Amino acid sequence: MAQSRRRKGTGTVFKKTNGNYVYKYRDVAGQLKTITLKDENDQAVTVKSKAEIIAAEYAKERCRLESLGSKAEYIAKVAEIKKIIQHTALKNCDIWQAYLQKPNRPEFGTETLAIYQRCLKKFQTFAGEAEITEQLAGRYMVSLWNTGISSRTYNKHLQALKLIFRRLGIFAPTGRRDFRTVLPGLAFFR
Template sequence: MTKEDTTRRTKKRAHGTGSLIKKSNGVYAFQFRDASGKKITKSLGTRNRKEAEGLAEPLGAMASAKSRAEAVQQIAEAKDLIDARVLPLSEVWESFEGTRPTAGTGTMKLYQHALNRFKVWAKENRPSLTDITDIDEQTASDWLLSEWQGQISASTYNDRRGSMLTITNALMRPYRLPFNPWAKTERKKLAGKQQQRLPLSREHVQTLLDAEMQEDVKALMLLALCAGMRLKDAACLKWSNVGGGFITYTPAKTKNTSAAKVQVPILPLLANSLKRLPKDEDSEYVMPRLAAWYQRNSTGLSRMLVRELHKVTGKSLQDATGKGKVARSEYGYHSLRHTFCTETARAGVPAATLAAMAGDTISTVDKFYVKLDLSAQPIEELASIKSTLSLATGGADREREQLKQLADDLPLKVVREILKKHMKQQ
């Protein structure tokens, strides 16, 4: 054995002085047995091996403590050292990602954008601020005031404030931050009610169906109109998600939280549109051109769709605000999803079924998407959703009815015995 090998071995912690472990979240911890033989694990709050080894040194004394009193004293001394840790601003984002946030890709970009803006501001206005623990309530308020003076909207202001609040909240426990300086800063009140998307009328839908546009753009429109799909899910739809009379997919918006699959029957109108699309052997996407466009510039694709829908509804971009500039209007791609939910509810599809097809909760669909106008004419192309759904699930429904009939014919005592056996097997 060489001298170098011997040196490497002597770096191992001596027997009985505890061990350094790495938990599933990447954070190191120190594990040892106290004077009574009880196993104790102390988080070191860092993902850096070298830093963890330094923090573990004073904790090693706890493992070799011969009495409870001595161990308590060692713990107190070690805690002071751990609490003295710092987190440089340059490492905040990496550390935040290490907490495994459940936010989607778009939301994470908003968080990172807000943090980057704060770091640029701090470098110019608070050059001595280098660590997250240096941020106090006054600093937080000053940055938010600077952002507000940049003529941003109340919604953008609240997004940036919320981003910093969320990032700091996630880091408070692992880095033992004493308080969140963003918690006491105030949100801005939104001026008036935010403009919600409106569903298309029967006339609008007919104009859309008659309009001349590229086949993939028309199919993209119909995926929202006939299946209620959001833009990202529709633009990035794969052929593997289409089959058996259904579109089956996991919504991008909820894949990090619930990962529940959505299954929507394919209406004849949508089926015909999908059949007309040429299949690209080199791509898994239903609409390769639009999938690439969305991945490259989702905002640009969204604006193109808004322009097309404004042609359909007779609205112009200037009409949306009255100020001659592009802003959120009452009609956009999401209007097609609103139309799907409204017409599906009008067709008599149960609320729970509609919510499952929309990939949302019943309360959300009812509050934000369903806008029934009893005086409005139903859209014939979407009125068949209930019958299409019944045909697609007809086999299961018929079997359920047959089982109900059999249960009705059996004595009540027998039915109870069957149920008891079933419950025991669960």
């Protein structure tokens, strides 16, 4: 019985010396990646037929991701699949507490946290109860710049809001998760 070949560019399944099957493929950037295939119980796969089925699922998902139009769509989709981004409704007044409760946020001193909180409060005053969008963030940064603040102060606000919104994944649905993509013309004071 002839063995069917996998479509070109979809990777290879092979057995390592420890008896576990792995899936080897090239990612979008052309780098070689190898992952150990695991079953639904998170155990390494040791049966070739099962490994082929799991690898086919990986290949199908990779092909679907690679067909997305832009890098932002690709990153958003990967993050969604890996459950990095969680779409939750968050009121503007609850943003600071949500940020403080994030386990992956950087640890800062009390003074730095106070500065970040002041920057966020200014933004919240500007935003009111409106939904936070890229356009709203852009309008806020333009209005802040038009007040005549120094570039250093502008950058402090920009960095604080980028950090808070990035940790909370506020702009996640479109894949644009920070102000750099919102304000390419004004974020030149890095």
